[in-house]
Amino acid sequence: MSSRVFSVLLLFAIALAGKALLAAEPTAAELEHFEKRVRPILVSRCYDCHSEESVESNLRVDSLAGLLRGGKRGAAIVPGKPEKSLMIFAINHATQLDMPPKTKLPVAEIAALTRWVKMGAPWPNAKPLTTAPALVEADEIEITAKDLQFWSFHPPTTTQLPSVRRQEWPRNAIDHFVLAKLEAAGLQPAPAASRTVWLRRVTYDLIGLPPTVDEMNRFLQDTSPAAVQRVVDALLSSPAYGERWGRRWLDVARYADSNGLDENLAYANAFHYRDYVVDSFNEDKPYSHFVLEQLAGDLMTDQDSLSSAGERITATGFLSLGAKMLAEDDPVKMQMDIIDEQVDTIGKAFMGLSIGCARCHNHKFDPISMTDYYGLAGIFKSTRTMENFKVVARWQERPVESSRSLQDREQREQQVSEAETEIAHLRREAAKTQQQQSRQRVGDYLMATRQLKQFVQWLPNHTTYGNQPELLASQPTLMLEAEQYQRGNVLKDKSTYGKSIGVLVNRGELPNFVEYDIELPAEGWYQLEVRYAAETARPTKLFVDGQLIRTDLAGGITGSWQPDTQTWSVAAVIELSAGKHLLRLEHPQFFPHIDKLLLVRLTTSRAAENKSDSTTLLNFSNMISLEAETFHRGNVVRLSNGYGVGIGVIAGPGGANWVEMDFQVPQDGTYYLAVRYAAAEARPTQLKINGQLVNGSLTDEVTGSWYPDTQKWVWEGSYQLTRGKVTLRLDRAGPIPHIDRFCFIPVNSRRSVDQPLVGPSSLAAGFVDQWQTYLEKQSAGQDEVFGPWFAAIDGRDYQPASPLATQINKRLVGKKAPESLAQWANCYQQLFALAETQWQQASGSKQQVSRLEDAVLEACRQVLYDPQGPFMIRPGLDYGLPAESQQRLVQLRTTIDELKKVATKAPMAMAVSDAEPEDLQIHLRGSHISLGRKVPRRFLQVISGRDQPAIGDKQSGRLQLARWLVSEDHPLTARVIVNRIWQGHFGTGLVRSPDNFGRLGQLPTHPQLLDYLALHLKRNQWSLKTLHRQIVLSATYRMSSRDNRQAALVDPDNKLYWRVNRRRLEAEAIRDAVLVVGGSLDRRMGGSELMTENRKYVTSTANVNPVVYQNKRRSIYLPVVRSALFEMFQVFDFSDPSVLNGKRQTTTIAPQALFMMNSKVVVDECQSMARNLLSASELNDKQRIQRAFQMVYTRSASELEISESLGYMDRYQKALEAQEIDTSELRQRSWQSLCHALIVASEFIYLE
Template sequence: MRRTEYSSLASNQSAPCQSGCRRFVRIVKAGKVGGLGRSLCAAVCVVFLCTPCVGAEKEPPASPDPPSEKQIQFFETKIRPLLADHCYECHGEESQESDLRVDTLLGMLKGGLAGPSVSPGKVDSSLLMTAVRYQDSDLRMPPEEKLSDAQIADLANWIEMGAPHPDSSTTQPVQRGSDVDLEKGRQHWAFQPAVKHAPPQIDPNAPEENPIDAFLLAGLQEQGLQRVPLADKETFIRRATFDLLGLPPTQEEITAFVEDDSPAAVRRLVDRLLASPHYGERWGRHWLDVARYADSNGVDENIAHGNAWRYRDYVIAAFNNDKPYDQFVTEQLAGDLLESGEDTSLRNERLVATGFLVLGPKFLAEQDQTKMAMDIIDEQLDTVGRSLLGLTFGCARCHTHKFDPISHHDYYGLAGIFKSTHTMDSYKTIAKWHENEIPTPAEAEHIEAHQNKVAAQEKKIADRLAEAFAQLPAVTEEKPDAKKKTAAEKEKLLPAEVQSELKTLRDALKVLQDNKPEMPSAMGVTDGTIVDTPVHLRGSHLTLGDVVPRRFPQVLTSVDQPPLPAEKSGRLEFARWLTNGQHPLTARVMVNRIWHGHFGKGLVGTVDNFGLQGDRPSHPELLDWLAIRFVEEGWSLKSMHRLIMTSDAYQASSQFNAENHQKDPGNRYYWRFDLRRLEAEAIRDSLLAVSGKLNRTAGGSMLTVKNREFLFNHTSQDKSTYVTFRRSIYIPVIRNHLYDMFKLFDYSNASILNGNRNVSTIAPQALFMMNSEWMDDVTFSLADRLLAASPDSKQRIEQLYLDAYGRQPSDNETAMALKFVTQMNDNLESQSEEEAERHAWQALCQSVVSANEFVYIR
């Protein structure tokens, strides 16, 4: 298998079929592969390593006409001996490696694990021809000695004439049937339309409940579970503030909320947090995980995505402005195709949004340009499928999906949409992704003015040269039969003062050219050449099957789809189909992501996979109710936040209950709020916040290199820098070279989509908190703040606990802290009194922020 041909399989949650792999390994271990014939078999097996044992969609052979006597004679004299010499030993009556048999017509038409080896009448679509032509480096038959040109031509002629065979009259053509049972597939819960069930009525005499609580309480009652009491107000404001802002609440904010006894206190708190610009920085980061955002390409050529920050800032602004989710999706898939009229700002914003399709890692030095193009399309399809639909489309590149009702043809119907999209300006090493120009009117005017200055200066030089040449003495002109002088040679004949004048003019031109204003641009796409895409057998462009019209997956379309516009890619139609409000997946997937962001787990546990291998929802009726409510309220994310955060389920404490735990150890029914560790960014940002070092400047780029410049290569080059006190979302994401602290605390892998980060507990995390120079710097700043705020040690400790934990210290904690500081002072006698006190308080601060209570919300 080539490194990238099946790269999509590595990034999908559903593992590729391994039966062929295991079969080949057994053959090799048994020593059954040897000699020319056996080598031929080995080559066949190699190509089947990542193809399915079941569920593969077969390429349809044409129904052969009755063969003539001459055609049968051609087969018997040219083809059968060739197959017998090179293939029968491993693919004959006694042995059918990779389930392939070529000693019968039926065996060739039916094929092996990867499908038919022969497609009558279709030379280029026959895997046998791909193999014998050595088109594919992974499939060379025979691998040790290529057939002669005459033998290859004979095979091609035989297939072209319809693969005539003595068994033709008794062998029925193998009919292609999509092995996808659409009706059965549509029975899967995620492919059925959402139904808005009425919230259960728990107690008719009780005050009206949040519908979320009604659904959850019904489940609790069925399981014999009791919800624990609500969290205290100090705990809740810390939870809510971290949840929406990724930062700790201030002492003033805690006091104001605790003293607000009105029934609307929680609603007012949530509204205040949602209005903060830090909300977009927090929740925008959740989406950037899904969008596989990075500031460098990674992979083979780790060059800078110098303008990726524009997409990041677009996402932050979209969340802050509560951009309706249907509009958010449409802009990212097809913003370049939306009509923006004369509104340049809106046009530019929508062009930036299409960076979603370009941000993925790419093998920019791939020599096979056609393959590179298909790899990029595959990465786009995988991202779109899992991010918006919770489906692993990438699994269907090489064959019909093993588990989900997504056929090989469904994949290439979608692939045609993205093949008709211009993503790359050049595939030549080093390949260049496309960027859309996004100048403001003022910037465009400034650039045009500068271009006019350059043109005027060039004209001035040309005019002066023409004038000077016209004044050259006639004696300097060449004789008619002499070689004509070049302009440069003629210029050397000009008087010195004229040459000096020209140099001055050219120096001025160079200054203008060197100070050319940069045209603002952003990673993005436009429509390209509109084409439909043929099925790629085994996912390879070297063996092509039927051309599939651009369309959407059949299992998700209840009627025959109208053809997509012949003059457009279909991206806009695809986006509108996804966001029409009736789609069974789009709203469900996003609502589940929001729920996951608040509770640390989704109603569907596999947030990126709603297919048959994904989890079933723990509360399907609640999920559907939320999805429909989401659409009814204009796809507003902030409305969904308010609904969830004002529920008792979200406000519940994390108090342990042994009886509940015995019945529901995983808290599947939400009888309490689960303890959750902060993400890497929130840990870093909160440490900077409590120390007073946090720089809250928003937006812009922190890259120190130019767009497309080499950034990091694991050996001699490292131009990355992470020295900043700005929020973590603005720290450059360098693929293959993430910021060390991020890697320690389970940051997202920027090369693949990930809506559910792992949470690990490892020793280096504690060592970082206790021993790193960065932590020393932060905690010294925190200690300095405490020392400057009050001369009273108890007040300092109170402030420390409020800043770090959002609560007052207990009497015992205060006493222990005072004792600790005193002992530290006594042990630092060699230092001045002032320095000893500073180091003692720094040690206390580091102990407090290194504790679990600082990095967990409850």
Template sequence: MQRPAAVVLMFGILVGVQPRILDAADRREIASRIRFFESQIRPLLLAKCVGCHGSKKQAGGLRLDSRTNLIKGGESGPAIVVGRPDASRLMAAVRESDPELRMPRNGKLTARQVEQLGRWIKSGAVFPVQAGRDRILRDPNHWSFHSLRSPTLPGVKNRNWLRTPIDRFILARLDAEGIAPAADVDRRAWLRRVTFDLVGLPPSPEQLAAFLGDRTPGARSRVVERLLASPRYGERWGRHWLDVARYADSNGFDENVAHGRAWRYRDYVVESFNSDKPFDRFVTEQLAGDLMAWEGQRQRNEHLTATGFLSIGPKVLAETDQAKMRMDIIDEQIDTVGRALMGLTLGCARCHDHKFDPIATSEYYALAGIFKSTLTMRKYTKVAEWHEHLLPSPEATAMKQVYDQKVAAAKRDVEQARASAREAVRKRLDQNRSGDKSDKELEKRFSPEEMARIKKLADVVAALKKAGPNLPAAMGVTEDKITDVKVHLRGDPQTLGDVVRRGVPAVLRGPPAPRIAEKTSGRLALARWLTDPRHPLTARVMVNRVWRWHFGRGLVVSTDNFGLLGERPTHPGLLDWLSVRLIRDGWSIKNLHRLIVLSRTYGLSSHANAAAVQQDPDNRWLGRGRVRRIEAEAIRDALLAVGGQLDGTMTGSLLKLKNRAYFFDHTSKDLTTYDSRRRSIYLPVVRNHVYDMFQLLDFPDPAVTTGDRTSTVVASQALMMLNSKVVMAAADGLARRLQSEADGIDGRISRMYLVVYGRPPTAGERQADRRLLAELADGNGTPSRGGSVNEAELPLAAWAGLCHVVLASNEFMYLR
């Protein structure tokens, strides 16, 4: 496969060794390590080490300004041993484990900084350097920085092969490469593929029968319209966007507290996809919903909830350096906006000009001014707290009235207790003829029992006030004090350079730079600039994401990086044509689905002739379908669906913790449960402790934007499918379902295959399944009466065993 020069060079540029070609998984891992180095390690080295161990001064003959110098070391030997922090002198120095070797001199590192330094060494000590390649790597004429164009549809010889305009681009390239496309996938497999792709669930036998029986023109279109109209569509495609938005129900990091109201943002995303909200509006609401015009309180609440996109990222809530905490939060927001919406790693320009893309540090701080003028946190003191929007509604008003009544009643109880106690004191004093006393004097004479009773009632008032009315609210952002930001030299909030006016990177061609009013943060102007039809990246990046989620690989393989280190598109004309079409169709994602899933390209079989496989082993030119494993959530949801156990309830939270409560109690145990039968999108996502079933099936890191999930094949996944309670419960449910939906052994076997695989069993499968049922019915693993068994002798457990075997197969978990 031909790779861009930047990708071929990347490994050598990062670590200073002979370059080699990297695959997609390598590039994702390297990109993650670069982000970590640039945001955490480089600023630390510059602030604490390079002053004494850099180009101008080399105490002890040691330089710490490059990977080569770190490995080379100084008079005392190497500073680091790559992959072995415990064997690295640098770690011994910062840990102060050796009294003779304590560094740095200008202040001890925090425990978190020490841990991060060790993690960096253990993961390979990636240390990007420019290596004199500025002209190659910081090219302002890179393809993705140019404005969109609408290419002419290419001509093809076999016009009968075409179904949508997409097919012209694919067939033209296949013809140019001399590759014959594969045959169409059969109708059963197409229905299973499109149903999982659009709603994340298997087609029912009834849906399958209806489609197979509909031979009239437009049968496929009717299926697609039914799926797009299903509320299950928003759950499926909302989950895709939540990967990009790094959604989680907890903060992660040091203070892993509950995002008790993040679910409102999740529900907003699901509803936005179900309603086919134009993508440009979807983006604008998430960046600046609080600044948009609105009609009615419901829409206002929706806009406020949308800004949770900027709020739900991970934060170091116990950071004692408030200036650093604030800039770290801003950096996370810039990085997320850059990668999610533009496919650019803007966060790499925090400490210095971007090493690979033509983004200057000053442009980073122009964006930082926008987000520093945005209120994300209501307080920065330890433990910091994020801002939340109250969401007024008639229900909220009623809740507030009930709460006020409870507080008033509790206060009356306290006052009545005080009055009763004062009266009791007066009676005691009257007996002694002590004369009149003021209330204050009387209260000094309360008995211990009276004081205890009053305190108990006062505690009720205090508890009510502390808990508050718990009115509907959502995580989100709003305007703060408007400010332009000074460049932070080497990323240090204490070392400041020139002030930079709020703005956007200049290298992106198309729309003019937004004019940001003096009294606004600039978020709304930023959103309008991003969604301007002339913007070169926003539509391209989203089209590529949708393509990847349908085909398993994007037209640009590096879905989150359209910069110099990213891949070039395999079909640039198709990418631009679809991007222009998305905009012309009013930014409708559902129309984009229609174009894709009704194309002939989408419906190709994964089986291809040997010549085609030899010519295009990676299927770069899309001459055949791609075998894809469905994602973790779709596997779980499909298990529940075929077992007849899926709860279709939408919206709301399954968290059992209060907002801002800690996930790990004093026993360090996360008590979150995942036994609900609702769709997986509604299960809690706990940073640092993702549901184990999802972890095994490659759920992404919910702390960072992910547009391209990995798909591994490891033994533990097979073991999970054999031993998981979820799978066993689904097998039991499917066995019961077969007993109620079909008669006879053969009838139930046929029904099982239709429910699970969407096809009838082969003769060989039917024979093997009957043998297995006989063995399971015997209970000892040996066939009953020569392997024959009648229906009355088959216990439910035997059917459950067979169902478990079918569910644990590759065919259930893969689309072909």
């Protein structure tokens, strides 16, 4: 056998031998079984590696004593107990250890060995074993006086402030300790930093954001002694403080929004813990309470804590956030791995000790034994972290709300239920009434279905020919290069935005216009398409022969202004005569970057088909078209890539979504609404017009996927609009579908009005939909009732296929054949109305009837009353309400809206709870299969001694553990957090290994100062804000980063703090600062931006990146996806969220510079910053440069820097003059380049 494999195998055997004794005398049958069946297997299968000639892993199987003694990991068999014998596990390949390693033994041999062990392992002439095998390693250690004397294992002690020679330098106690060390080394502290350097440093350190120009000016103007104090107090009072320091704690808490590892599932409710942390720092919650709540908040009472029950439960998410192997097929191993991660994290986070190293053996360096480890592990074995340990396992989540809020929520839910019940009753009764009335209006429904079919067919974007050469080749076309206009006032760019293609750009004259003279060879219906690029929406007016056709041509967003995002879009479908025409494009300011225009004459068959029924042709001249991504207000996001590539769509983050758009209505009237969207699942939204709910189930269809190729126009009814400004609003409790466009088309926008256009304004929309489905199904066969209708649509003669069909056709035609679809519809209406009237008379009589005697009318009646027919009533569909019920419906829906804003389900948070209390057996070599003695739940002996009070069998011990950690005499907890805070301000801790205060960690550089601060923290009720205040007001913190050659020789690592280290900002601070100077930072707090549903797979950045990382919120609120971090986070050394990390690396690599130069985030904010500077009309260019330096560096620019900046922009503009870029664009781009140059400089991302 393999030495390596079998040495691991025997891990499971220690202690399983227990005190088993050999049977006194084996029987003859037992010895025969051994000699004939067992010994040959051992000889042939095992002797090569485990006999006298070869003893791998110290195991011999050529004697019973050898098997009982075992190898490096203990006994191989337990006589009489095959279920506890490691050898039996191994030969069954039942663990990760397989013996023999390559091929499993035959079933018969496994059975023989198992039977032998169950017999008691009879072996000829073997001596009885009367003692248990000795354990290879002890699980206890002796705590020595040397152990107890190690600096971190005895409590902090009070010392007098050291005396110093420079009495004027110290500002508080911190400075005495630092200066004393410096003077002892013959060094002096660096000079004080300038006021602006200190302000920038303290602002970033406390809130993670740069000071504003106003804040800088106020501070510089305040020369009073209390000015510094006022700044610090304001910063500590800012909500941004909790975001900054909460993010630092999240590194320690290994926070993430997904599991990572084998099953990267979404932790969609982890954000509650993150928000709890931010709130705790902002409230200045005593750190002792912070510790208690994270370990045992669910076990605390209102008397024990300052927080609500829900907050305390949420806090225990600290224990649940770790990465887990959720598909581990050994449930016991999975649980023990989770417990190990919890023990290891708690040890490092609160005590700075690597307790996890004692899982398999006593700690090699620190006085921590396996008994210590499993004493703590028992506490978490008695804690429920997981709902189950199946494949794939589920972590536990708990509702988090107070009893009072629970009562309020239940009351609100009851009110919602009552209102919804009343609405259902109103709709049900209305549907019955509408059903009765509609049976008299079959002809109206036939016309409506016909018109709506063509309505959708003729909507823009149904087919785009410009990017489909195979279609284009088969159509009569006219292609126009946009820059080859006959008249206009714009430039033709062929080198930058128009490189290799040529586009229109602004010259500076407003409004922009171009005109094209065209000549068409034939009359017909033409589709006008335009190819353009746009980073922001610039809807353009289209005139044909002086008539305004569209107001929103090329009004979408393609992704950028660059050639690679040029996209074809359908602009209009218009009827044109043969001969000359004039096309004119006009924009009040700047065109999008238009490359080409295309006119495609639609096929003769389609044009003829639509001309044959002039009452149905729609003219889009008066259409109100709204690109969804040009919305004015809302919490949705714009997508120009991925799901929105080529068109631009809006999509929603997790949680409630809302969006508002304002638009102008040219005249009062009824308007059809069509919405173009993509949806892989039904996501119905509420539509409100001017605040009134008019449709509760907009966008409720499934189109196939979320991608652009499944975007679909969907008819959404018709609505009364009044002239002037109108606000459209969508609301949904969850994410909305991916919406591209809204179109409102006035009812009277037809080519001919010989008959009223019947639409959902007068008919029930639900029945219209059902008629469409019904007729599509009937058209596939020889329908006797509607055969004449289908023939009229197709423009062919009708040939009845049955006697009944002949009779129906004869009754419809009457004396004079209908000449139009409208007349045909009228004939159907009269026939069906007669059938309905006669049926009502017949069914209302005393005589029971089941059918009408007239076969034609009976055929009509069957259509009217078909349970699956066009007039069936389906639950959940809106069939319209009578006017008297409309007002009540609005009231009820408004009530529901208001209630649902707060009447959500109790929020669920990742959290733990107590399970059945259980003491653990020691796992020999860390294996749950090889068990040693049971140890009671307890704490570290090196701190609390060997004799500790029993935890008891009614609780896990988490609350006792938490209280022990924050007890007055605990030597580590206060020191560890003080060191973390110090490190956050100076870049290095007083102990430079913040997660290791053991022997492998570094010794404190200022042990007396560390003890002083730890005791100071406790004396001030564990207030972290008080600790921050003392540090940042010290002279030590106020030092500059000025170099000193002598000091650098004596103390090259600056362990004595003779100056303040120059530090690079963290990834989050860099991104947030970029958003601040660009004026785009969204300061909303809390909530989740994770798009993936809870417990669903988050396998890559593709699940979150297209939407979430385009928002402008602080970086702490961006999803942290394990194994798929945001690119900027990776580049700038974001902490690995799978493990606790108290100190991030700081690297300097080329991708950092490349990111700052090329990242869309940075480029966009530089553009925004330049735009904001130029819009400040009260400033001249020198003042704008001064303002830019103050925004970016928190300092004023020197005269030289101003001169160089002006010169740079002048050279930049001259370099671009040859490209014929319009003046305003040139100025904007030169300022953007200057802003970019300032931001990419190292001064921006470093603190002096």
